[in-house]
Amino acid sequence: MILVYVETDVSGQVQLTSAEALTFARTNAEVLTQLATSTPQLPDGGPATSRHVAEAPSGSSGRDDGVEVALVGELTEDAVGQLSRLGVSTIHHLEHPDLQSYSAAAWAQAILDIAPESGTVSASGTPRGMELMAHLAVRAGERMAANVVAVDDEGLLRQVHGGTAFERLRLDGDLQVLTVAGHACSPEEVTPTTPEIFDYELEIAEADLRTALVRTEVEATDDTSGLTQARAVVGAGRGVGSETGFGEVLELADHLGGALGVSRVVTGLGWRPHSEQVGQTGSRIAPDVYIACGISGAIQHMAGVDGAKTLIAINTDEEATMVQRADYAIIGDLHEVVGAVNEEIVRRRG
Amino acid sequence: MDILVCIKRVPDIAGTVTLNAAGTDIDESGLGHTMSSHEECAIELAIQTAAATGGAVTVLTLGPAEAVEQLRAAVAVGAHDGILVESADPGAFGPEGIAQILGDVVRDRAEQGQSFDLVLTGSDAADTGDFQVGIRLAYDLGYPVLTNIQTLSPGGEAGGPEASVGSNDGGAAAARIEARGIGPSGTEIFALDLPAVVAVQEGGVDPRYPSITGRMKAKRAPIVEYDAPEPGAGNPRIRLELPPEKTRSVTILGDGPDAAPALVDVLEEIGVIRP
Numbered sequence: 001m002i003l004v005y006v007e008t009d010v011s012g013q014v015q016l017t018s019a020e021a022l023t024f025a026r027t028n029a030e031v032l033t034q035l036a037t038s039t040p041q042l043p044d045g046g047p048a049t050s051r052h053v054a055e056a057p058s059g060s061s062g063r064d065d066g067v068e069v070a071l072v073g074e075l076t077e078d079a080v081g082q083l084s085r086l087g088v089s090t091i092h093h094l095e096h097p098d099l100q101s102y103s104a105a106a107w108a109q110a111i112l113d114i115a116p117e118s119g120t121v122s123a124s125g126t127p128r129g130m131e132l133m134a135h136l137a138v139r140a141g142e143r144m145a146a147n148v149v150a151v152d153d154e155g156l157l158r159q160v161h162g163g164t165a166f167e168r169l170r171l172d173g174d175l176q177v178l179t180v181a182g183h184a185c186s187p188e189e190v191t192p193t194t195p196e197i198f199d200y201e202l203e204i205a206e207a208d209l210r211t212a213l214v215r216t217e218v219e220a221t222d223d224t225s226g227l228t229q230a231r232a233v234v235g236a237g238r239g240v241g242s243e244t245g246f247g248e249v250l251e252l253a254d255h256l257g258g259a260l261g262v263s264r265v266v267t268g269l270g271w272r273p274h275s276e277q278v279g280q281t282g283s284r285i286a287p288d289v290y291i292a293c294g295i296s297g298a299i300q301h302m303a304g305v306d307g308a309k310t311l312i313a314i315n316t317d318e319e320a321t322m323v324q325r326a327d328y329a330i331i332g333d334l335h336e337v338v339g340a341v342n343e344e345i346v347r348r349r350g
Numbered sequence: 351m352d353i354l355v356c357i358k359r360v361p362d363i364a365g366t367v368t369l370n371a372a373g374t375d376i377d378e379s380g381l382g383h384t385m386s387s388h389e390e391c392a393i394e395l396a397i398q399t400a401a402a403t404g405g406a407v408t409v410l411t412l413g414p415a416e417a418v419e420q421l422r423a424a425v426a427v428g429a430h431d432g433i434l435v436e437s438a439d440p441g442a443f444g445p446e447g448i449a450q451i452l453g454d455v456v457r458d459r460a461e462q463g464q465s466f467d468l469v470l471t472g473s474d475a476a477d478t479g480d481f482q483v484g485i486r487l488a489y490d491l492g493y494p495v496l497t498n499i500q501t502l503s504p505g506g507e508a509g510g511p512e513a514s515v516g517s518n519d520g521g522a523a524a525a526r527i528e529a530r531g532i533g534p535s536g537t538e539i540f541a542l543d544l545p546a547v548v549a550v551q552e553g554g555v556d557p558r559y560p561s562i563t564g565r566m567k568a569k570r571a572p573i574v575e576y577d578a579p580e581p582g583a584g585n586p587r588i589r590l591e592l593p594p595e596k597t598r599s600v601t602i603l604g605d606g607p608d609a610a611p612a613l614v615d616v617l618e619e620i621g622v623i624r625p
């Protein structure tokens with residue numbers, strides 16, 4: 001069985017990253033199952049946890065390589081519909097008053113409680129997905145592979161060095177715990193299934209609530225979902241010149257109904273908030289078009305934009321890596337060029 | 351509040367990457383070394399928090415002898431001392447092994463009279479990106495753990511009455527901290543009882559630059575040394591692979607603002623603006 005932890009947003013919709021992780025699980029189900037069952041035991045597997053499964057799912061799909069979902073919190077009709085179109089056979093719905101506030105330990109234990117004895121447990125490579133799978137792996141006495149991009153009968157392939165290299169590895173354990181890298185595949189819909197839904201009477205250990213979330217402050221500026229889901233992203237780097245130099249690039253992002261993404265130099269100088277940073281230690285994006293203005297194309301920045309379908313560079317330096325890696329480029333001062341592009345867009349709209 | 355920050359020496363990759371002859375790692379010859387920017391932020395947070403509560407910052411690394419450079423870099427910006435667990439082949443350890451060794455060192459230091467109220471790590475190392483050493487270390491120590499944290503404040507309003515227990519060394523450090531990070535729907539605020547492990551995410555603080563006196567101090571920084579044990583369960587790595595060379599060839603649309611219409615044509619073609 002392949003269990004996928006699925007994240008939903010505030011309105012109960014399945015997150016795009018989770019849809020990717022589900023598609024990854026479904027399209028690689030056979031080989032994941034084969035890997036999980038053919039691996040030798042760890043010589044020193046660490047402590048096994050005592051599980052407190054309330055009701056084991058009796059009517060579970062029974063198929064070894066079926067994709068099942070663990071979902072914490074409210075399960076909306078919309079989510080059930082989305083999951084059925086993503087080929088899910090079973091939904092394990094984990095709801096409990098103590099799980100209303102996020103606590104990684106308690107949530108991970110709840111997912112582990114319904115996980116198979118052997119098989120695969122995965123999540124998307126989001127901060128939450130990483131955190132929960134790491135907790136779950138420690139609790140299960142297993143290893144965890146972060147940011148997996150592919151799998152074949154030799155093992156898993158995952159991103160290392162910020163995506164500049166891949167590590168091939170095998171997890172030797174009963175339970176294969178992994179996260180799927182963002183954009184490792186695109187969500188694919190199938191003929192809708194009718195997922196079976198299981199509800200549980202969970203027992204939450206007091207000790208697992210030690211780090212429960214106290215409160216959330218909703219601030220629009222910290223939200224990266226606009227950036228990671230935009231079809232068009234305008235990138236801005238040191239070449240912008242100063243904190244007050246973002247007028248043209250912001251206007252262009254606006255014309256494209258897109259978002260602004262920046263380099264670490266820009267956030268490091270305090271010109272723009274970190275939530276706008278793209279790259280190894282910022283967001284990873286995969287828009288239809290990325291227009292990099294005044295960005296040199298350092299490997300840590302490229303790690304975040306490799307998924308862009310079309311890459312356009314605007315730079316004074318023809319030799320810049322960003323220009324060399326782009327599909328299209330304009331050589332020149334970004335303020336002049338982007339200003340002219342904005343005027344042209346406005347002119348054509350009439 | 352006495353704080354330990356775990357840092358990792360990693361190659362500072364700039365251009366193209368090549369692999370070593372065995373294909374087990376990237377070829378580090380000719381590359382400089384650094385640490386992850388998450389860890390730089392962890393050091394900055396530690397310095398600020400220790401200063402506010404009257405404590406010291408210690409940095410710890412498991413790495414080759416040269417990793418002392420990263421410990422000294424931390425002392426140059428304000429850490430007080432360093433601990434090096436030396437291994438000729440640190441790549442032989444997986445995240446489980448690393449966490450176990452770091453945990454053993456924390457316990458041994460406590461026996462030697464050096465205990466820590468708070469242990470910080472980065473959310474992920476810049477090379478292996480395993481996203482788990484901090485969490486494994488917390489379980490090994492039996493401490494609570496938070497990840498993706500960007501700022502810390504001692505005491506903190508959240509989570510009920512402030513605990514009145516002092517720190518291990520009897521100082522006036524708070525036994526509770528407030529930690530903030532960015533969650534899926536906004537800034538998340540957690541209250542955390544110490545001792546604890548916190549994995550830090552870049553973005554909440556700006557790491558400072560070393561001062562001249564800091565650089566001088568770094569040269570004489572007290573470094574405690576340990577020898578790493580033999581790798582146990584080892585590393586599940588089979589080999590590294592490089593992605594296939596991207597074969598994009600760039601079309602230069604022109605020079606300066608005159609090229610703007612050509613760019614707008616491309617944008618229309620892609621369909622991101624209506625024609």
Ligand SMILES: Cc1cc2nc3c(=O)[nH]c(=O)nc-3n(C[C@H](O)[C@H](O)[C@H](O)COP(=O)(O)OP(=O)(O)OC[C@H]3O[C@@H](n4cnc5c(N)ncnc54)[C@H](O)[C@@H]3O)c2cc1C
Pocket residue numbers: 236237238239240262263264265266277278279280281282293294295296297298299300301304314315316317320332333334335362384385386387476
């Ligand atoms: C562990 C680690 C993690 C990192 N993570 C990230 C990350 O997540 N994201 C990230 O972005 N970086 C990251 N970096 C930093 C990265 O290595 C680079 O330093 C950074 O991306 C450079 O930003 P930049 O391109 O804006 O600046 P620069 O490299 O200084 O490039 C500026 C560019 O602007 C051009 N230019 C100048 N003036 C103009 C003008 N008027 N018009 C047009 N072009 C102009 C120049 O020709 C140049 O190409 C990381 C580094 C490390 C070590």
Ligand SMILES: Nc1ncnc2c1ncn2[C@@H]1O[C@H](COP(=O)(O)O)[C@@H](O)[C@H]1O
Pocket residue numbers: 356357358386388389410411412413440445448470471472473474475476478479480481482483484
């Ligand atoms: N060899 C090491 N020595 C000290 N700290 C480490 C080491 N490896 C990892 N860490 C810490 O654990 C964090 C997460 O690493 P990882 O789980 O490998 O991505 C890093 O940011 C470091 O703070």
